[in-house]
Amino acid sequence: MQLSTVLVAVLAAAASAAPTAPKVIIHDARSAVDSLGSLSGYFNTLAAKALAAKIANKSAICDLSKASMPLAPEALPVPSSGLSLRHVAVGRGTQNYTCDTSNPSSAPTAAGAVATLFNASCVAALYPDLLETIPGMAVHFDISAAQQLGPTGLVESGVHYFTNATTPFFNVQTLGQEIGQAPCRKNSTSPAPSGAAVGQQGEAAVPWLQLTTRDGATGGMKEVYRLTTAGGTAPATCEGLDETFQVEYAAVYWFWAE
Ligand SMILES: *[C@@H]1O[C@H](CO)[C@@H](O)[C@H](O)[C@H]1NC(C)=O
Ligand SMILES: *[C@@H]1O[C@H](CO)[C@@H](O)[C@H](O)[C@H]1NC(C)=O
Ligand SMILES: *[C@@H]1O[C@H](CO)[C@@H](O)[C@H](O)[C@H]1NC(C)=O
Ligand SMILES: *[C@@H]1O[C@H](CO)[C@@H](O)[C@H](O)[C@H]1NC(C)=O
Ligand SMILES: *[C@@H]1O[C@H](CO)[C@@H](O)[C@H](O)[C@H]1NC(C)=O
Numbered sequence: 001m002q003l004s005t006v007l008v009a010v011l012a013a014a015a016s017a018a019p020t021a022p023k024v025i026i027h028d029a030r031s032a033v034d035s036l037g038s039l040s041g042y043f044n045t046l047a048a049k050a051l052a053a054k055i056a057n058k059s060a061i062c063d064l065s066k067a068s069m070p071l072a073p074e075a076l077p078v079p080s081s082g083l084s085l086r087h088v089a090v091g092r093g094t095q096n097y098t099c100d101t102s103n104p105s106s107a108p109t110a111a112g113a114v115a116t117l118f119n120a121s122c123v124a125a126l127y128p129d130l131l132e133t134i135p136g137m138a139v140h141f142d143i144s145a146a147q148q149l150g151p152t153g154l155v156e157s158g159v160h161y162f163t164n165a166t167t168p169f170f171n172v173q174t175l176g177q178e179i180g181q182a183p184c185r186k187n188s189t190s191p192a193p194s195g196a197a198v199g200q201q202g203e204a205a206v207p208w209l210q211l212t213t214r215d216g217a218t219g220g221m222k223e224v225y226r227l228t229t230a231g232g233t234a235p236a237t238c239e240g241l242d243e244t245f246q247v248e249y250a251a252v253y254w255f256w257a258e
Contacts, residue, residue: 089117094246099238112162119157136197180219184211199231
C-alpha cells in the first residue's frame, strides 16, 4: 500500500472512533503527516489529562486567570492593564481573497474571513500545551455542519466575520448566553512563528494579530488576539486562481474585556 493510502486509512479510523466523526480532508501528504502526528498525540494527551482531571476532581476547572497567552516577547503588545481574559476560542473557517484575473502576476488581496468559534476556555486554563496543538489539527476538519470541533468535543461559542473591509467582528456566546460582541480594527501584527502549522494544502500560517475594539463593542470587550494560527495564506500570485477564493485556516482567539 502507498504511504498516503495508509495515512488516510489511519486518519479515517481515528476520526470515526470519535463520537462526532469529522470528515478529515487530505490533499497533501506533508500536511497529512503533520495532522496524523497531532491527531494521535491529541487522543493520547486527552486520555491522560481526562484521567488526571477525574482524579483531581477540581470543580473550578475553567479559571481563566490561570490561562496565559503564548506571546513571544515583543512580538505583539501585551493586553492593556485593567483587562481580564473573558473567553478563549478556537476559530475554524476560511480566509477570503480576491484576484485581478486580468493580471495573473499580481498578488491576491485579502478580503475578510469567516469562522466558527469553539469554546476553548477550559482547555486554555488547564492544558495550554494541548491548546497549542488544536489549530494544526482542526484545520483538517470539515466543520460545515458541526456544532462541535470534531473529536476535540469543543462546543460552538460564536462566529467571526467582517462587517466591512477593515472591521473584523466577533459575536461570542456560550450556551445561548451572550459574552460580548466585538467589532474590531487591526492594531498590531506579527508573523506566525517558524514551525507554525500549515493548512490543508501546505499553506503557511497567517500572521498573529492584536485587534482593538471599535465603538459598539458589548460585554466590556476591548482587545482580541489571534494566535497559534494554522494555514490561511494565499499563493504569491493570482496565476490560475478565480476572482474570489478561500483558504482554510484555524487559530486561537483570546478575548480581553474590562
Ligand atoms: C466530583 O465530585 C463530585 C462530588 O464530590 C461528584 O458528584 C462527581 O461525580 C465527581 N466528578 C468526577 C468526574 O469524578
Ligand atoms: C465557555 O467558556 C466560558 C468562559 O469563557 C465558561 O465560563 C463556560 O463554562 C464555557 N462553556 C462551555 C459549555 O464550555
Ligand atoms: C468569505 O467566503 C465565505 C465562503 O465562501 C462566504 O460565505 C463569505 O461571505 C465570504 N466573506 C467575505 C467577507 O467575503
Ligand atoms: C467600517 O466600519 C467601521 C465600523 O462600523 C466604520 O467605523 C468604518 O468607517 C467603516 N469603514 C469603511 C471603509 O466603510
Ligand atoms: C497598538 O499597537 C501599538 C504598536 O504596536 C502599541 O504601541 C499600542 O500599545 C497598541 N495598543 C494597545 C491598546 O495595545
